[in-house]
Structures are given as structure tokens and as C-alpha cells.
Amino acid sequence: MRVDAASLWLVTFCWCSTLYAADDTLDEVIVEAPRYISKASAASKVPLERRQIPGSLSIVTEQRIADQNLTTVAEALAQVTGVTVIPNDGSQSQYKSRGHQLAFMSDGVPSYRALGGNQQLDLSVYERIEVLRGPTGLLQGSGEPAGSVNLVSKRGLDRFGLTTTVGVGRWDKERATVDVTGPLNTAGSLRARAVGVYEDRGDYIAPAHYKRTLGYGRMDWDVTSSTTVSTNLVGQYDRSTAVNTGLPAFLGGAQLNVPRSTSIAQPWNRLNHDTEDLSAAVEQRIGRRWKLVARWWQRDQTTYFKDSLALDGVSETDNTVPMGRREYDYNDERTAVDLFVSGEVSLFGRAHSVLIGYNEDRFEERYAGVARTWSDGGIIVPFDAVGLLPPLNLPYEEGGASEQRQSGFYLQTRLSLSDTLTLVAGGRISDFDSRSRDLAPATPTAWRQGVEDDDRVTPTAGILYDATRWLTLYASYADTFLPQSTLLRANGDPLDPRIGKQYEVGAKTAGFDGALQASIGIYDLRDTGRSLADPANPGFFLNAGEVESKGWEMEIVGSPAPGYDIQLSYSRLDSQFVVARADQVGVRFSALEPKHAWKLWAVRHFNPEAASGFALGAGLSYQSGIEFEPPRTQGGYTLASAMAEYRFDRHIAATFNADNLLDKTYYARLGGTNSYNTFGTPRNFSLRLNVTF
Structure with a gap:
């Protein structure tokens, strides 16, 4: 597979380069409004072309979302180069790249650990999704070295637009959306947007049922010719029953031989999420080359769940499984601010870019609940009767609270050294603090200090060389940190933070006036200073552990010819423990991420300039095998998808x-003997009617 992937990429890259080089001698080709290409601000706070960023970046545009009928962040990120989506249940997932968890930004404002394991908003409120892979400590602060996902909200437009979509799908899925935008005054200085969503659907696991309602509103106001104020409010309310958290395995480790529709959920299981976001921004343009931006974002999220869970595997001898029950309420509040100034300065006869900023985010969580597990009420039942447990109707017995706060000042410069050479350099100084305590109905306690770190410096640097007008070469270094100060050395001192540092080199191309773009990046990512048990002092730790993730990624995206849209990517990942326990050294670190992954999506629009016409799309994705505590493994598999659309006129289309067109049976996630052995979704279909004005 390694030779095939490398050979195909080299042939493709050379082919694209030949086309672009030939393009130097041809008449200019005018391509308007690329559907799958966009500028991105995830790397610098200001919109940049992909070739201007010395790192690996992918974008899921609004058109790509529509073409594939993507409705969740998980579905969108599953299309992204080098990203693996690991489902937790039917409502939220983990998101990994290069061996680690991805971080979260909302319109460029970071929030600590707000992505994986958390319910996300419906895609109907987003204009695009930007994914910057590799450490993003400069703008993100503390976090894993995987990268950042920046979710960019839809804005009010200065022209009227109305889009209504109604659709149906397998397992009784019904979905309706309304998206309306336009100016509220004749000058167009006050613009608004409103989005509404209703969805009701079943699941391939028969008892499961999901319902969603969402409302989104946004205002953009040009107070003066140089000042713009924006605000938006969104409320999303999800109700789920009998959600899918995967299956147990046999006690010996082998997977159960059961249909994909099998579930251990109870009819009384509930999982409810209420998510409310409020944000505001002020942009002050200063002259023609500078601007000052202040952004504030808050998310209040409540989660209630009442469910059953397997406590261990299924017995091979009597086919029984131990079951527990639980009920919890969580209340999370995230508040973040981001303030920056960006612009250009002239030095030595050249224009250079400067970004200076400060951001801060706080996360507060309160919870209360009750559980009955092994020691206090677990029930051993036949696996065939696992769905007949009575609900747990007990008062809450425990509660707690936790808080995290981080802040930092950051600086980034883009120095134009020559017409073809740009140096990107910057750094951040960060503070991080956390604490926790018990709350009623448990016995309340005082706050306990959690992990903390002060004045942590995070550097970054990159170089961009424009070898030709269509080819850019780059090299970069970036890092991030993750505190672990609650773990102590033998002398009583806390451990230093983990440091994730990455070196990357690559090349990017842009031809046909930017309509078709290609990139390749080779990286070596080291997660150093990980906690390692001190063999000479039991109960204490050393800053000695190390994990390495290395590999390469390629992507081709855009329009190679009028009426064609394509995105093709390949990623290779080798992750392993380098310094660890003796039984871990050399072992695969991120075993749920595939070593090889191909992703292809292509659309052909027949008569794209005509008012009516057909469009056909097709997709293929392949990933190599994953494992979790062998013998639970999933071999490599390929999934196929398709799209057919007919435009009746410029306003009405059916899609x-x-x-999973070939109805492949596979595990989307492997877990322990008790849970998270999750089948992938079987073949499914959807039909939509879209009306646009």
C-alpha cells in the first residue's frame, strides 16, 4: 500500500504541475466561484489562501456540505484529510488527527476541550469548516498537538436569499430547514440571517430515536464606514432515546456474532442536550491596512442522561452479562474572548503583516447523579434479555464541579523577505489553571487545585518559497503544551507540561486561476514529557514518556474543468510509543486511527450554466485496519456513496x-469488553427537495 500511495501521488502531483506549467503559456482561464475552495482564517485570524499557510489545512465548504447532505460536524469531519471520527453514541464523537484529539474554535475563538465528547451544533448554521492539522498552540493555547477545527458561522448578506429544504430518509427520517437572509434597510448596512431546523429520525438500531429543533439568528451592522458590529444567537435542543453506545464483547475478547441492529439500550434510556450559544463581535477598520477585532462567545450546554451499561463482557459459558444503571445531569458553561489587531507595516521597501492579540476562555461544569454498578447494585442478566432492565429511580447521591481557565498573549509576523520568500514567525505566552470540588448531594468540599502552568512560551515558525507562480514550497515548526502538574516527582515537585512539537515540510500548488489546488505535507510530531511511572519511587512520576506520530498527507481539491468538482486525499500515519513502559515501547499508539486512508468525492454538473439540468456525484473512502486489545480488530474496508440531482429551474432542485452504497458491514469503533464496539451505519438513502430564491 505504501508504494502504491506514494507512486499515485507523485504521478498526480507531476500531472498537476505539468498542467499548471503549461498554463503559463496559455490564455488566462476565468473560473468563477469555486465551490470547494475558500480562504481560511484558522492559522492567522485573517483570511488567507491555502498557499499562504506553512502547514496542512483542509476546508469543508457550504457547497460540499450541501452536495453530500452532511448535517453534523461528525459527518463533515469524516470527509477531511487525515481526520478520524470515532463515535461515542448517536449524538457525539471523538475527533482525532495525527494520533491526538483535535481542538475547537468558534469563529476563531478557542475554547478548551469543547470538541470531542461534546454535542455540536447542526451544520445548517455554518458557512464552512476549517481544519488546521498539527500543533496550534499559538492561537489555541493549551491542548493536544493534533490541530484545530474552526467552525465559521453564516453571516447576514446584503441581498435577499431564501432557501427551504424538506427531506426524508431511511429509518423514518424527516428533516426540514429554512435559511433566510437579506438587508434590513435600503443602504444594506444592516443585514440579518435566520435559520430554522427540525429533524425527527429513527436509527438502524430499532429502539433508538432522535429529535432536533434549532433556531439561529444573526445581525451584522455597519455602524459607520469603518465599524461593523455582529451578534448571533442559536438554540439547539436534542432529544434521544435508546442511544447507541456500542456493544460489549465476549469476556475472552472476541466480538459477538450478532446483527448490526443489536442493542443493549433500554426503552427508557434518555439522552438530552440543550445547547445555547451567544456571541458578539466588533470590527474596527483603521485606515486601509489595519483593523481591530474584539469577539466574545458563550455556550451554555445542559446534558441529561439515564441509561444502562454493560460492566464487563458477555460470558461464553452461560451468555450472561453484568449490567449497571445510572442517571446524571451536567451543566456546562463556556465563556471566551478574543481581542486582536492586525495589519501591515512597511519596512525596507516591503510590506509585512503583523498580528497581536490576547484571548481567554473559561469552562465551568456542574454535575449531579446516581449510579449502580459492580459494588452497589449491578445486575447479571442473560444477554438475550438485556433490554428488559427496570429503570433506576433513585435520588441523586453525588455531585461535583470543575473549572478551567486559560489565557494568553500572542504575536505573529509575516515578513516578506523577497518577492518569492516569506518568513512566518510568532509566539505565545500562556497561563492555565484548573480546580475541582464535591457538591451536594455529596458532602461539599473546598476547591482542590488541579493542573496549572504559568508563563508557558509557545513558539512557531514557517518559511514559504514561491518557486513558480503556481508552486509554493514550505517548512514549519509548531508546538503546544498540556499541563500535568497534579502528578508529582519523587522530590515533591510537579511534572512539567507535556510538549507536542512538530516539524513539517511540503508543497502546495494552485492552477487554473486557483480553481484546482493540490498539496502534500510530510510531518514528524513528538509528544514529549509524558508522565511515566518512576520505577525507583512507586506512586511518583517522571517527565520521560514520549510518543511519535509521523506520516504524510496529500490533497487535491477544486474544479479541474467547468462543471466538475473533486476532492481527493490520502493520509498515512505511523504512531508509536517511543519512551514508555517496557511492554509499550514500539507499540502502536493511536490504534483506532488507520495507517492508510483514502477519501474521494467528485461531482459532475451537466450543463452547469443552464437553468435546469442533472448533476451526478460519487464517493469512495478506504481505510486500513484498526485494533483495540486484540483479538478485537477491524480489517481495512471501502465505503461507497452517490448523489443524483435534478434542477427543474434556477429555484427548485431534487437531490x-x-x-454505504454496497452495504458494507464493519465496526466504526472498537472498544473494551464492556462497550463501544460500534457497527458502522448500514446502507441508507435520503431524498430532498430544495427551493431557493
Whole structure:
């Protein structure tokens, strides 16, 4: 597979380069409004072309979201180069890249650990999704070295637009959306947007049922010719029953031989999420080359769940499984601010870019609940009767609270050294603090100090060389940190933070006036200073552990010809423990991420300039095998998808989508003997009617 992937990429890259080089001698080709290409601000706070960023960046545009009928962040990130989506249940997932968890930004404002394991907003409120891979400590602060996902909200437009979509799908899925935008005054200085969503659907696991309602509103106001104020409010309310958290395995480790529709959920299981976001921004333009931006974002999220869970595997001898029950309420509040100034300065006869900023985010969580597990009420039942447990109707017995706060000042410069050479350099100084305590109905306690770190410096640097007008070469270094101060050395001192540092080199191309873009990046990512048990002092730790993730990624995206849209990517990942326990050294570190992954999506629009016409789309994705505590493994598999659309006129279109077209049976996630052995979704279809004005 390694030779095939490398050979195909080299041939493709050379082919694209030949086309672009030939393009130097041809008449200019005018391509308007690329559907799958956009500028991105995840790397610098200001919109940049992909070639201007010395790192690996992918974008899921609004058109790509529509073509594939993507409705969740998980579905969108599953299309992204080098990203693996690991489902937790039917409502939220983990998101990994290069061996680690991805971080979260909302319109460029970071929030600590707000992505994986958390319910996300419906895609209907987003204009695009930007994914910057590799450490993003400069703008993110503390976090894993995987990268950042920046979710960019839809804005009010200065022209009227109305889009209504109604659709149906397999397992009784019904979905309706309304998206309306336009100016509220004749000058167009006050613009608004409103989005509404209603969705009701079943699941391939028969008892499961999901319902969603969402409302989104945004205002953009040009107070003066140089000042713009924006605000938006969104409320999303999800109700789920009998959600899918995967299956147990046999006690010996082998997977159960059961249909994909099998579930251990109870009819009384509930999982409810209420998410309310409020944000505001002020942009002050200063002259023609500078601007000052202040952004504030808050998310209040409540989660209630009442469910059953397997406590261990299924017995091979009598086919029984131990079951527990639990009920919890969580209340999370995230508040973040981001203030920056960006612009250009002239020095030595050249223009250079400067970004200076400060951001801060706080996360507060309160919870209360009750559980009955092994020691206090676990029930051993036949696996065939696992769905007949009575609900746990007990008063809450425990509660707690936790808080995290981080802040930092950051600086980034883009120095134009020559017409073809740009140096990007910057750094951040960060503070991080956390604490926790018990709350009623448990016995309340005082705050306990958690992990902390002060004045942590995070450097970054990159170089961009424009070898030709269509080819850019780059090299970069970036790092991030993750505190672990609650773990102590033998002398009583806390451990230093983990440091994730990455070196990357690559090349990017842009031809046909930027309509078709290609990139390749080779990286070596080291997660150093990980806690390692001190063999000479039991109960204490050393800053000695190390994990390495290395590999390469390629991506081709855009329009190679009028009426064609394509995105093709390949990623290779080798992750392993380098310094660890003796039984871990050399072992695969991130075993749920595939070593090889191909992703292809292509659309052909027939008569794209005509008012009516057909469009056909097709997709293929392949990933190599994953494992979790062998013998639980999943071999490599390929999934196929398709799309067919007919435009009746410029306003009305009908679209048919099919996923897992060949009905492949596979595990989307492998877990322990007790849970998270999750089948991938079987073949499914959807049909939508879209009306646009």
C-alpha cells in the first residue's frame, strides 16, 4: 500500500504541475466561484489562501456540505484529510488527527476541550469548516498537538436569499430547514440571517430515536464606514432515546456474532442536550491596512442522561452479562474572548503583516447523579434479555464541579523577505489553571487545585518559497503544551507540561486561476514529557514518556474543468510509543486511527450554466485496519456513496443521496469488553427537495 500511495501521488502531483506549467503559456482561464475552495482564517485570524499557510489545512465548504447532505460536524469531519471520527453514541464523537484529539474554535475563538465528547451544533448554521492539522498552540493555547477545527458561522448578506429544504430518509427520517437572509434597510448596512431546523429520525438500531429543533439568528451592522458590529444567537435542543453506545464483547475478547441492529439500550434510556450559544463581535477598520477585532462567545450546554451499561463482557459459558444503571445531569458553561489587531507595516521597501492579540476562555461544569454498578447494585442478566432492565429511580447521591481557565498573549509576523520568500514567525505566552470540588448531594468540599502552568512560551515558525507562480514550497515548526502538574516527582515537585512539537515540510500548488489546488505535507510530531511511572519511587512520576506520530498527507481539491468538482486525499500515519513502559515501547499508539486512508468525492454538473439540468456525484473512502486489545480488530474496508440531482429551474432542485452504497458491514469503533464496539451505519438513502430564491 505504501508504494502504491506514494507512486499515485507523485504521478498526480507531476500531472498537476505539468498542467499548471503549461498554463503559463496559455490564455488566462476565468473560473468563477469555486465551490470547494475558500480562504481560511484558522492559522492567522485573517483570511488567507491555502498557499499562504506553512502547514496542512483542509476546508469543508457550504457547497460540499450541501452536495453530500452532511448535517453534523461528525459527518463533515469524516470527509477531511487525515481526520478520524470515532463515535461515542448517536449524538457525539471523538475527533482525532495525527494520533491526538483535535481542538475547537468558534469563529476563531478557542475554547478548551469543547470538541470531542461534546454535542455540536447542526451544520445548517455554518458557512464552512476549517481544519488546521498539527500543533496550534499559538492561537489555541493549551491542548493536544493534533490541530484545530474552526467552525465559521453564516453571516447576514446584503441581498435577499431564501432557501427551504424538506427531506426524508431511511429509518423514518424527516428533516426540514429554512435559511433566510437579506438587508434590513435600503443602504444594506444592516443585514440579518435566520435559520430554522427540525429533524425527527429513527436509527438502524430499532429502539433508538432522535429529535432536533434549532433556531439561529444573526445581525451584522455597519455602524459607520469603518465599524461593523455582529451578534448571533442559536438554540439547539436534542432529544434521544435508546442511544447507541456500542456493544460489549465476549469476556475472552472476541466480538459477538450478532446483527448490526443489536442493542443493549433500554426503552427508557434518555439522552438530552440543550445547547445555547451567544456571541458578539466588533470590527474596527483603521485606515486601509489595519483593523481591530474584539469577539466574545458563550455556550451554555445542559446534558441529561439515564441509561444502562454493560460492566464487563458477555460470558461464553452461560451468555450472561453484568449490567449497571445510572442517571446524571451536567451543566456546562463556556465563556471566551478574543481581542486582536492586525495589519501591515512597511519596512525596507516591503510590506509585512503583523498580528497581536490576547484571548481567554473559561469552562465551568456542574454535575449531579446516581449510579449502580459492580459494588452497589449491578445486575447479571442473560444477554438475550438485556433490554428488559427496570429503570433506576433513585435520588441523586453525588455531585461535583470543575473549572478551567486559560489565557494568553500572542504575536505573529509575516515578513516578506523577497518577492518569492516569506518568513512566518510568532509566539505565545500562556497561563492555565484548573480546580475541582464535591457538591451536594455529596458532602461539599473546598476547591482542590488541579493542573496549572504559568508563563508557558509557545513558539512557531514557517518559511514559504514561491518557486513558480503556481508552486509554493514550505517548512514549519509548531508546538503546544498540556499541563500535568497534579502528578508529582519523587522530590515533591510537579511534572512539567507535556510538549507536542512538530516539524513539517511540503508543497502546495494552485492552477487554473486557483480553481484546482493540490498539496502534500510530510510531518514528524513528538509528544514529549509524558508522565511515566518512576520505577525507583512507586506512586511518583517522571517527565520521560514520549510518543511519535509521523506520516504524510496529500490533497487535491477544486474544479479541474467547468462543471466538475473533486476532492481527493490520502493520509498515512505511523504512531508509536517511543519512551514508555517496557511492554509499550514500539507499540502502536493511536490504534483506532488507520495507517492508510483514502477519501474521494467528485461531482459532475451537466450543463452547469443552464437553468435546469442533472448533476451526478460519487464517493469512495478506504481505510486500513484498526485494533483495540486484540483479538478485537477491524480489517481495512471501502465505503461507497452517490448523489443524483435534478434542477427543474434556477429555484427548485431534487437531490438523492446514498451512503454505504454496497452495504458494507464493519465496526466504526472498537472498544473494551464492556462497550463501544460500534457497527458502522448500514446502507441508507435520503431524498430532498430544495427551493431557493
